[in-house]
Amino acid sequence: MPLTMSEVAHSPAASNRARRGGRRWRFRLASRLIICLAVLALLIGFVEFAEDVAGTEPPADPRAEGIVVLTGGTARIDGALQLLAEGRASRLLISGVNPMVTREALATTVDKGLRRVLDCCVDLGRLAQDTIGNAVETREWADRQRFTSLIVVTSDYHMRRSMAELAYAMPDKRLIAFPVTNPDLHLARWWRDPAAFGLLVREYGKYLAAVTRRLVSPPSLARTAADGDIAVAQP
Numbered sequence: 001m002p003l004t005m006s007e008v009a010h011s012p013a014a015s016n017r018a019r020r021g022g023r024r025w026r027f028r029l030a031s032r033l034i035i036c037l038a039v040l041a042l043l044i045g046f047v048e049f050a051e052d053v054a055g056t057e058p059p060a061d062p063r064a065e066g067i068v069v070l071t072g073g074t075a076r077i078d079g080a081l082q083l084l085a086e087g088r089a090s091r092l093l094i095s096g097v098n099p100m101v102t103r104e105a106l107a108t109t110v111d112k113g114l115r116r117v118l119d120c121c122v123d124l125g126r127l128a129q130d131t132i133g134n135a136v137e138t139r140e141w142a143d144r145q146r147f148t149s150l151i152v153v154t155s156d157y158h159m160r161r162s163m164a165e166l167a168y169a170m171p172d173k174r175l176i177a178f179p180v181t182n183p184d185l186h187l188a189r190w191w192r193d194p195a196a197f198g199l200l201v202r203e204y205g206k207y208l209a210a211v212t213r214r215l216v217s218p219p220s221l222a223r224t225a226a227d228g229d230i231a232v233a234q235p
Contacts (some may be wrong), residue, residue, distance in 0.1 A: 025153065047206075054188050055187070055191060057179070062178035063088050064150050064176055065092050065145070065150070066092070066150050067091070068150050068151070069092065069153040070096060071095065072096075078114060078152055082111075083178065086118045092121060093125055093137075096133065097124045106124075131161055131206075148174060150173060150174075152176065155179065158203065159204075161203060162205050
């Protein structure tokens with residue numbers, strides 16, 4: 001005798017299909033909700049990151065045992081040399097100098113009034129090729145100098161990532177951020193400037209990658225992996 005529609009609907013096979021369909025629907029709904037929340041968190045995080053960069057200012061009276069400047073523009077190096085000239089630290093590392101750039105060639109790019117300190121108390125780090133390399137290079141230099149505190153000089157948009165990488169490489173040292181502003185970037189109105197907006201998006205992505213590295217790998221592993229890789233040219 002053929003089954004009635006009511007019997008088919010209440011058969012074990014039909015009930016199983018209904019349960020599976022309900023589970024798939026709930027899974028898809030939960031997945032979409034998680035994705036939406038993740039995207040919202042990223043957007044909120046980016047806005048907070050951009051606003052923090054736009055409002056960042058250097059400290060009024062920074063003082064430490066050493067200074068490190070991460071290469072990437074003459075404004076950064078001039079700012080670091082000015083701090084050294086003011087006696088805010090005893091020695092400076094310029095990290096990430098192109099191996100082809102001599103000290104004499106570097107002197108021609110900085111303010112004339114700061115060249116005397118370039119000849120006096122500045123070391124050139126030539127092996128770092130990215131921010132991770134800057135952090136390792138700085139750690140090796142600071143350890144050799146027996147410095148426990150550093151003023152970190154780099155561009156304002158690059159500061160958060162730099163501080164994350166430096167803190168990851170040397171958690172035992174006190175780091176003081178000294179951001180330098182590029183007047184050609186309109187970071188105060190980043191949402192209206194395509195160049196500033198694009199730069200901040202890229203930098204935010206790199207910053208998140210740096211933070212993720214710190215969460216998944218202990219600093220001791222970074223120190224062990226890079227030991228002996230960095231050399232600093234003395235004056």
